[in-house]
Amino acid sequence: KKYVYYFGDGKAEGTGQMKDLLGGKGAGLAEMTNLGIPVPSGFTITTEACREYFKLGKKFPKGMWEEVLKNLKKVEKSMGCKFGDAKNPLLVSVRSGAKFSMPGMMDTVLNLGLNDETLKGLINKTKNERFAYDTYRRFITMFGSIVTDIDRKKFEDLLDDLKEKKGVKLDTELDAEDFKSIVEKYKELYKKETGKDFPSDPYEQLKMAIKAVFDSWYGDRAVTYRRLHGIPDDLGTACNIVAMVFGNMGENSGTGVGFTRDPSTGEKKFFAEFLPNAQGEDVVAGIRTPLKIEELKKRMPKVYSQLEKICNKLERHYKDMLDIEFTIQEGKLYMLQTRVGKRTARAAIKIAVDMVKEKLIDKKTALLRIEPEQLNQLLHPTIDPKAEVKVIAKGLPASPGAAVGKVVFSAQDAEEWANKGEKVILVRNETSPEDIGGMAVAQGILTARGGMTSHAAVVGRGMGKCCVVGCGAINIHEDEKYFTVGDITVREGDFITLNGTTGEVILGQAPLVMPALPEEFYILMKWSEELSKLKVRANADTPKDARVAREFGAVGIGLCRTEHMFFDPERIKAFREMILSDSIEQRRKALEKIKPYQKEDFIGIFKEMKGLPVTIRLLDPPLHEFLPKTEEEIEVLSKEMGVSTKKIKAKIKALEEFNPMLGHRGCRLGITYPEIYEMQVRAIMEAACELAKKKIKVIPEIMIPLVAHVNELKMMKDLTVRTAEDVMKQYKVKIDYKVGTMIELARAAITADQIAQEAEFFSFGTNDLTQSVYGLSRDDAGKFLPFYIEHKLIEEDPFISIDTEGVGQIMEIAVKKGRKTNKNLKLGICGEHGGDPKSIEFCHKIGLDYVSCSPYRVPIAKLAAAHAKL
Ligand code: ADP
Ligand code: MG
Ligand code: MG
Structure with missing residues (x-):
């Protein structure tokens, strides 16, 4: 078995495709090497080795270590130095890297291979004592904290003490002697904490570091991250051993990270940051705030243009936006990582559309690059630009959107408050992987330190969460739970608003509005429509909802619930009067009062829908x-x-009623009180006729709810047709209208062949259908369903995603039987499921004509409908 894959000098044993085996980082390093991009030599230990390591009770699989030693020899040869050598030592980094990128989740040890002997070699080789001791103290810190679990803060405290004593602020202000003394203190700390001397044998160091990388797969942070992102636990991580190149060798060295395009907006512009005279961890940890990449262009124009060329090459090769990590050692550029970059929904759309225009990808690929749910981010409100707000500080706009909430100062508080239903903003000096849980529940994140590529920024963008970072003006007192800006004090529980698009921090609750959507969004919607079979309609009860639905591209209304029109205080009075009536005459009188309201609503909705079909459900609830x-x-x-x-x-x-769900409701009301449905049909048809007279096209589809038996539908259809004909005669116009039914009871689905003879369309009411097929009351399921899901009795809440095996099968039967007796039967779905991508895929599969969902989910449904066909 082969456990180790080498890369170096323009040739790699692995490729970019081998993410399962080499992890994302290993695959990226191999691919870059094969592309002739400068990457320091190294090798990747496979995820398979990691899996076997755990199977063997945390022991390296047989033969793995020998392969490591063999490949280390190759690296030595390629780099022209020797691991553990006292004259010309090779140092390496030991880096984790799983199949799915888990930013900051797994730990990396840099500068491994240093001890008192090789240190001399490093000094001898570089003639730079300060650099060598700086490198040594970094190594002990990382090795100590990552491999042996010493609290990193203890190392940092020692360094801070020294800086304070010297009266300096930055690491770069310390000299060789300072670092030399720090190294001694660190070794003492190591011994005190572990009871052992710092391991001086480089091979021993390497063994321990590889184990630590493997072990970190089951570290708390990694497990939490995987749970949050639905990544399986049994994949394991690969381990990359890479020859060190040094960004901390002086001002013509440095390290940086970036994206080939702007990850926030998608703009086609190289977007990166760098830190001179630093090693990689300095950027990612957000300890020093990095410089914009334009600064590199000024300082090292040649390196900059080489970097730009590499980015172009990578984009053309991967045909996607990438993120990169690089280091410059004394003016020479090395690439250390690349992968497909995380981006906001807005950026994802722009990049996908742009890349089609650039002929890098086709429309189909573009559509598939965007997860339907991601569109949710774009459909979120932003701060009303007309509102007067009090801006108290400005940070970097790391992840766009707006967030309003109460300030909390720890991830734990964020989780506790959110559990109580509070909206919170998490405010931290900087975030770390331990904070993930709190970040996930917060409305937004604000940090005082760190750049556009700091942990908070990357994670915030990944979660689609509004995030402002590096807001240096705020002074956070975490323990006392308040922060100050100038003379303003903001305490725990006070409201603030973040503007992730500008970086502004606003005191209090700012008013929010829906943002204008970018042009690319509409292009994407157009392509979705072109490439899908399933049509998308919206559930809308008011003219306002209808307008939103049309703006988002709904091609009709799939469900207009008439009862929602009654809850207005003026109307409910008339409605109650109707219910309290003792005789038909009284009831008719009350209904006459209601009719004008209904008619007015229908006129409004029909006008908005401009000739698109509108399905109106007659009164349904008890x-x-x-x-x-x-x-x-x-x-x-x-x-x-x-x-x-x-x-x-x-x-x-x-x-x-004992069981209102199965009680006197739906068409059962229409059958026992025909005057109610008659009034509704009149209101619909009168509205339609009036508009038709004004040459406005209207297509009403009248829908009878809760039918179980064909005779129920027959009776209600007769009533509807009789009334409709009467109205049309009165107005002397012809309206193209349809009468159909909902399929929401098991009996209706099973006898669909009979029902289809009376119906022109079916609309699956999957909320009720799930209740009746599953025998599950939606309003009572909260007591046990979460337990079912947690213990994996069922995979998913059947009210969120259609239970395809049970409820779905009944739907399929209804589709087949219905179409058998009525070839022209139109089929749709109007339950909550109509906006759920998985359910949409199922609806496509069983051959429905359309789905109908809430107006704000129309874009999601349209994209999902295209995905279902592609
Ligand atoms: P992460 O997955 O957290 O990004 P990496 O393994 O990519 O961790 O390491 C973090 C940083 O450490 C890199 O971006 C790079 O700057 C630095 N680094 C890693 N390996 C090397 C190396 N061989 N030489 C120089 N710097 C390195
Ligand atoms: Mg990295
Ligand atoms: Mg229903």
Whole structure:
């Protein structure tokens, strides 16, 4: 078995495709090497070795170490120096790297191979004592904290003490003697903490470091990250051993990270930061705030243009936006990492559309690059530009959007407060992987330190979370739980607002509005429509919802619930009057009062939909939902209507049901009180006729809910047709209308062949259908369903994603049987599931014509519909 893959001098044993085996980092290093890009030589120990290591009870698999030694020889030869050599020593980095990039999750040890002997060699080779001791103290810090778990703060405290004594602020202000004394202190610390001397044998160091990389796969932070991102636990990590190149050799050295395009906006512009005279960890940890890459262009124009060329080459090769890590050693550039870069939704869309224009990818690839759920980010509100707000500070705009919330100062507090339903903003000096849980629940993140590529920025963008970093103006007192800016003090629990697009920090709660969408968004929607079969409609009950739906490209309304129109205070009065009526005459009188309201609503909605089909569901919920609940309300109603409270209470009692979900509702209401449905059909048809007279095209689709038996539909259809014909005769116009039904009861689905003979369309009401097929009450499932999911009895909440094996099978039966007796049957779905990408894929598979979802999910559904076909 082969456990180790070498790369160096323009040739690698692995390739970019081998992410499963070499991890993302190892695959990237191999690919760059093969592309002739300058990468220091090294080798990758496979994820398979890691998996076997755990199987063997944390022992290296047989033969692995021998392979490591063999490949180390190759690296020595390539670099012209020797591991552990006292004259000309080779140092290496030991780096983790799993299949999925887990930023900052797994630890890297740099400068390995140093001891008192090789240190002399390093000094001899570089004639730079300061550099050598700086490198040594970095190594002991990293090795001590990562491999042997000594609290990193203890090392940093010793360094801070020294800086304070010398009266300097930055590491770069310390000299060789300072570092020399620090190295001695670090060794003492190591001995005190571990009870052992610092390991001087480089091979021993290497063995320990590789084990530490493997072990970190099951570290708490990594496990948490995987849980949050749904990454399986059994993949293991690869381990990369790479010859060291040094960014800390002086002002013509440095290290940096970047993206081939702007990860926030997607703009085609090299986007990077660098730190002169530093090693990689300095940038990522956000200890020193890095310089913009334009600064590198000024200082080392040749290196800059080489870097730009490499970025172009990588983009052309990978056909995607990449992130990169590089180091410059005395004017010579080395690439240390590349992978497909994380980006915001806005950037993802722009990059995908731009790359189609640049002929790097085709439309299909572009659509597949964007996860439907990601679009959610774009459809989120931003701060109202017209609002007057009090900006108290400005940091770097690391991840766009807006966030309003109460300030908390630790990840733990963020989680506790969020659990209580509070919206919080997490404020930290800088974040670290331990904070992931708190970051996930916060509305936004604000840090005082760190650049655009710091931990907070990268993680924030990955989560699609508003994030402002490097806001140096704020002074955070974490323990006392407040921060100050100038003379303003903001305490725990105070509201602030973050503007992740400008970096502004605002006192209090700023008003939010929906942002204008970028041009590329509409292009993407157009392509989605072109490349999908399934149409997307929206669920909309008001003209306003209908407008939003159309703006987002819905091609009709799949569900307009008429009952929502009754809850307006003025209307509910008339409606209650209707319910409390004793005779048909009384009821008709009350219904006459309601009709104008309904008609007005339908006119508004039809106008917005400009000739697109509008499916209107006749009254569905049980009547008691509309009656007053409290004594007070009953009192008011009694006065208004001149009916005794006693009578109202008796009526409420009479309407009470043991199981309202399966009670007197849906078409059962229409059958027992035909005047209600008749009024509704009149309102719909009158609205349609009035508009038709004004030459406005209208396509009403009247939908009868909760049908179980074909005879129910027959009766309600007769009533509908009779009423509709009557209205059309009255107005002397013809309207192209349809009558159909919802399929939301198991009996209806099973007898779909009979029902389809009476219906022109079916719309699957998958909320009720799930309840009735699963025998599961949605309103009561909260007590046990979460347990089912946590213990993996079922994979997913069937109210979020269609239970394809059960409920889905019933749907399939209904589709087949329905189409058998009615070839022209139109089929759609209007439950919550209509906006869920997985369910949409299923709807495509069983051959529905459209899905209908809430207006804000229309873009998500359109993209998901395209994905389903591609
Ligand atoms: P992470 O996955 O956290 O980014 P890396 O393994 O990429 O960890 O290491 C972090 C940084 O350490 C790199 O960006 C680079 O700057 C530095 N580094 C890693 N290996 C080397 C090396 N061989 N020579 C110089 N710097 C290195
Ligand atoms: Mg890295
Ligand atoms: Mg229903």
